[in-house]
Amino acid sequence: MILVLCAFVLLIAFGMPIGFAIGLAGVIGLIDMGGAQFLAVGPSKIFNGLNIFPFLAMPFFILAGEVMNDTGITARLVKLAQVLVGRFRGGLAHTNMLASVFFAGLTGSATADAAAFGRTLVPAMVAEGYRRDYACAVTAAGSIIGPTIPPSGLMVVYGSLMGVSIAGLFAAGVLPGLVICVVCMGVIAIGGNRENLPKARRGATLGEVWRTFLSSLTALAMPVIILGGILGGIVTPTEAASLAVAYALFIGTFVYRTLTLRGFYGMLVRTARITGVIFVIIAFAGILGWWMSFERIPQMIAEAVLGLSDNRYMVIAIIIGLLLAVGMVMDITAILIILAPVLVPLTEQVGLEPIHAGIIFVLALNISLMTPPVGACLFVLSSVTGERLERISIKLFPFLIAEICVLFAFAFWEDAALWLPRLLGFA
Amino acid sequence: MKSWAEKASARINAAVEAMVAFLMLALVLDVWLGVADRYFLGWQLPWPEEMARYLMIWAAMLAVSSGIARREHIGLTALIDMLPTALRRAVLIVVDLLVLALFLYVLWYGIGFANGGASRQAMILGASLRPFYAAIPVAAAIASVQIALVLMRDMGQHSEPRHEEGTA
Amino acid sequence: DGGVIKFGHDNKADPFENPAHACTAVFANSLAAGTNGSVTVEVFGSNQLGTAAEHVQQVRDGILQATLTSTGALASYYPRIDVLNLPFAFADISSTYAVYDGPFGAALARDIEAQLGDVVVLGFPDTGGFFAVTNSKHPIAELADFDGVRIRTMTLPSHQKIMQSLGAEAYPLAWGEVYSGLQTGVIDGQMNPVPTVTFANFFEVQKYLTLTNHLFSPYTLMINRAFYEGLSDAERGVLHHAAENCVMASRGVSRVIEASDRGLAGLMDRMEITALTDAQRKAMADVAQPAFEGHIRENLDAKAVELLDLMKTEVGAANQAVYLD
Ligand code: NA
Ligand code: NA
Numbered sequence: 001m002i003l004v005l006c007a008f009v010l011l012i013a014f015g016m017p018i019g020f021a022i023g024l025a026g027v028i029g030l031i032d033m034g035g036a037q038f039l040a041v042g043p044s045k046i047f048n049g050l051n052i053f054p055f056l057a058m059p060f061f062i063l064a065g066e067v068m069n070d071t072g073i074t075a076r077l078v079k080l081a082q083v084l085v086g087r088f089r090g091g092l093a094h095t096n097m098l099a100s101v102f103f104a105g106l107t108g109s110a111t112a113d114a115a116a117f118g119r120t121l122v123p124a125m126v127a128e129g130y131r132r133d134y135a136c137a138v139t140a141a142g143s144i145i146g147p148t149i150p151p152s153g154l155m156v157v158y159g160s161l162m163g164v165s166i167a168g169l170f171a172a173g174v175l176p177g178l179v180i181c182v183v184c185m186g187v188i189a190i191g192g193n194r195e196n197l198p199k200a201r202r203g204a205t206l207g208e209v210w211r212t213f214l215s216s217l218t219a220l221a222m223p224v225i226i227l228g229g230i231l232g233g234i235v236t237p238t239e240a241a242s243l244a245v246a247y248a249l250f251i252g253t254f255v256y257r258t259l260t261l262r263g264f265y266g267m268l269v270r271t272a273r274i275t276g277v278i279f280v281i282i283a284f285a286g287i288l289g290w291w292m293s294f295e296r297i298p299q300m301i302a303e304a305v306l307g308l309s310d311n312r313y314m315v316i317a318i319i320i321g322l323l324l325a326v327g328m329v330m331d332i333t334a335i336l337i338i339l340a341p342v343l344v345p346l347t348e349q350v351g352l353e354p355i356h357a358g359i360i361f362v363l364a365l366n367i368s369l370m371t372p373p374v375g376a377c378l379f380v381l382s383s384v385t386g387e388r389l390e391r392i393s394i395k396l397f398p399f400l401i402a403e404i405c406v407l408f409a410f411a412f413w414e415d416a417a418l419w420l421p422r423l424l425g426f427a
Numbered sequence: 428m429k430s431w432a433e434k435a436s437a438r439i440n441a442a443v444e445a446m447v448a449f450l451m452l453a454l455v456l457d458v459w460l461g462v463a464d465r466y467f468l469g470w471q472l473p474w475p476e477e478m479a480r481y482l483m484i485w486a487a488m489l490a491v492s493s494g495i496a497r498r499e500h501i502g503l504t505a506l507i508d509m510l511p512t513a514l515r516r517a518v519l520i521v522v523d524l525l526v527l528a529l530f531l532y533v534l535w536y537g538i539g540f541a542n543g544g545a546s547r548q549a550m551i552l553g554a555s556l557r558p559f560y561a562a563i564p565v566a567a568a569i570a571s572v573q574i575a576l577v578l579m580r581d582m583g584q585h586s587e588p589r590h591e592e593g594t595a
Numbered sequence: 596d597g598g599v600i601k602f603g604h605d606n607k608a609d610p611f612e613n614p615a616h617a618c619t620a621v622f623a624n625s626l627a628a629g630t631n632g633s634v635t636v637e638v639f640g641s642n643q644l645g646t647a648a649e650h651v652q653q654v655r656d657g658i659l660q661a662t663l664t665s666t667g668a669l670a671s672y673y674p675r676i677d678v679l680n681l682p683f684a685f686a687d688i689s690s691t692y693a694v695y696d697g698p699f700g701a702a703l704a705r706d707i708e709a710q711l712g713d714v715v716v717l718g719f720p721d722t723g724g725f726f727a728v729t730n731s732k733h734p735i736a737e738l739a740d741f742d743g744v745r746i747r748t749m750t751l752p753s754h755q756k757i758m759q760s761l762g763a764e765a766y767p768l769a770w771g772e773v774y775s776g777l778q779t780g781v782i783d784g785q786m787n788p789v790p791t792v793t794f795a796n797f798f799e800v801q802k803y804l805t806l807t808n809h810l811f812s813p814y815t816l817m818i819n820r821a822f823y824e825g826l827s828d829a830e831r832g833v834l835h836h837a838a839e840n841c842v843m844a845s846r847g848v849s850r851v852i853e854a855s856d857r858g859l860a861g862l863m864d865r866m867e868i869t870a871l872t873d874a875q876r877k878a879m880a881d882v883a884q885p886a887f888e889g890h891i892r893e894n895l896d897a898k899a900v901e902l903l904d905l906m907k908t909e910v911g912a913a914n915q916a917v918y919l920d
Pocket of ligand 1: 103104105108109145146147148149150151152
């Protein structure tokens, strides 16, 4: 066990891609068990780790995001938000947050949000006089609203792994998503003078607002169509992403006429590559997870953690602490697969509703998307904008603290966390 | 040899990406068909759900080699950025060799896995599972070739620390 | 000697919550007590080591020593297991005991062993009783009530065939999608044993439940052959007794759950429940059975048809038999 842990830490420290390091650590574990039959488990874990229908939501939402970016749908939504709030100090930073809420209704992935805004809003903010590291930090902070407000790829994975109602998790995500937006806008406002944030040189006229609104109507219809497709019983939450792809393709081809065959080819390939990068981590995590389960390591962690306290609030705090700590060094999907089956029974023991436990997990893991050193949103933003990871992280710090406070608030205040799910009859 | 490796890697990758684009397109159409069948057509096709999973696995696994060719797999560079140049390059070469070993392992045992699928039947299509399971060894084989080629191409020079630009 | 049996299954590790773990717990206890601790059982529940189909492979490869697996998961290794889906066969759940403990169960076990080559089949535990059909459109009592109702089935052609023969539309949907699919109307209904309806909260999104009792789908309890042959004669004797106790426990717990709040009793005031008359059930059987047999003849081999014929004979006898008579 020590051997596997050392290998894992060393491999990651020396620059091996995370997914491969997890895989190699897992294989070292299999070798340590002795016997070729254990080594034969690996490929089966890779295949079966991915052989899950709801996982389709990820590539489809990424593809929908690609199509939206390339066809100008994203740009129109950004423009609309800009004319609405651009006139205030830090208006574009606020815009970024609000646009994340818009975008959240359309995508289920934080990295799609980060990639889209990294290409559109960050350059717009820099042109307006923002520092690039700050613009990236705001984008990163806002990007986790995407998988918090439904639809959400992470909730789909959580729900299908843990047998929790996905629709119930979706309902539970709405309020925290909006609160995160408000709290982050508060952080922008408070830090506005210290950061010397610019404001738009002039406010938009009513005429401009109206014209922008009209030109973004087709883009604004997208969330309506996706939600209509889900609520109207046409598609499941997983298939909704395919509806998003269809609508974006339709707009790009017939309305905006910006979509080309060559462009679409590129989107398919990019989508598959991003999917491959994410899925290879999931697949190899399956090997490491199997080895851990066979050696009963999760049970040992569970006993150690529960041994610290059996007070409800302490246990919740310990679980959140553990998730955030592990979230600094591991990809969130891998954490979900390996740790959720161990920790969720603990939440049951202290009487947490499954949906409440689920939303705590999802929020903590979403926040981990932007904690260095291993944070997928940081990686995406860094590679899209060319900004250094460390500098984004420094500017991100106040947002991170604020979002962790939101997480604890919803973890400890069950009535708030379950307000909407109860209203809709899920809890 | 370096430029040869670079060219070979790019050629193989172009072919893989064309394949992957085709699979992604098939995946999108498959899921659309499943939805349309249930909502409009009423054919009650048994295969779109299972087929979607297999197309997704093939596309994603093949794309892993593409991520290798472009060095897109997410990793940490903070520590190695601090190492002296010669040592850093040596470390990165060793890392590439270890990744190669990992994929050779997946290839070797993946062949056994896929052949084991020959005697197993897919729920739909009445077909054997081997062509679907083959995604693992085939993807591992291409990934092994790619990591070997990009190792020759980069020789540990692919992660040179970026120079700090002046703050704005 | 003896050794440790690593036993994997895909159910919650609580003997009072589900038949699979009840079976496993009794198996472990019987073995440890009967062999004075020379054979012990270490249980890995809750899918920790993979799906049910992966458990089968791991038992075959000697990584695990034992598992109990659903017919759906076994089907890819042993397609003939499909004959167990003979619809509307059993007059009562008690008939299933005689059939799966009798000549048919033995013939099935020997055929699975012959086909797989590396396992020994020890019995067929209960998964939670007969299948019921739920839906959100209208009560289903007559055969005609199935018309146009869109039912979710597993990705299993015979289940689709059965529903279609009744006049319903059958669509495979991944398990993770069923709840929200029922909620939003992507599909109208689904079929599963009653405890599953409770466990998955389907009563929240389904109004009508019909006790069709149209399918009974047992687990298959299996052990690695090399491990089995390494046991002493005495240990092997204890093992078979332990397996029998395991099967009995699964049946007992299934019946208790059915009778508790987690079964029909708990659903009574949440759903409109319909039980079928003999005539209604016969009308359904008369269309579903020929369609199913045609499906078996078309898709499986002569040996499968032979097993199906034996099953029909044994089911007929069990349905006629009177307890303690
Ligand atoms: Na979202
Ligand atoms: Na992180």
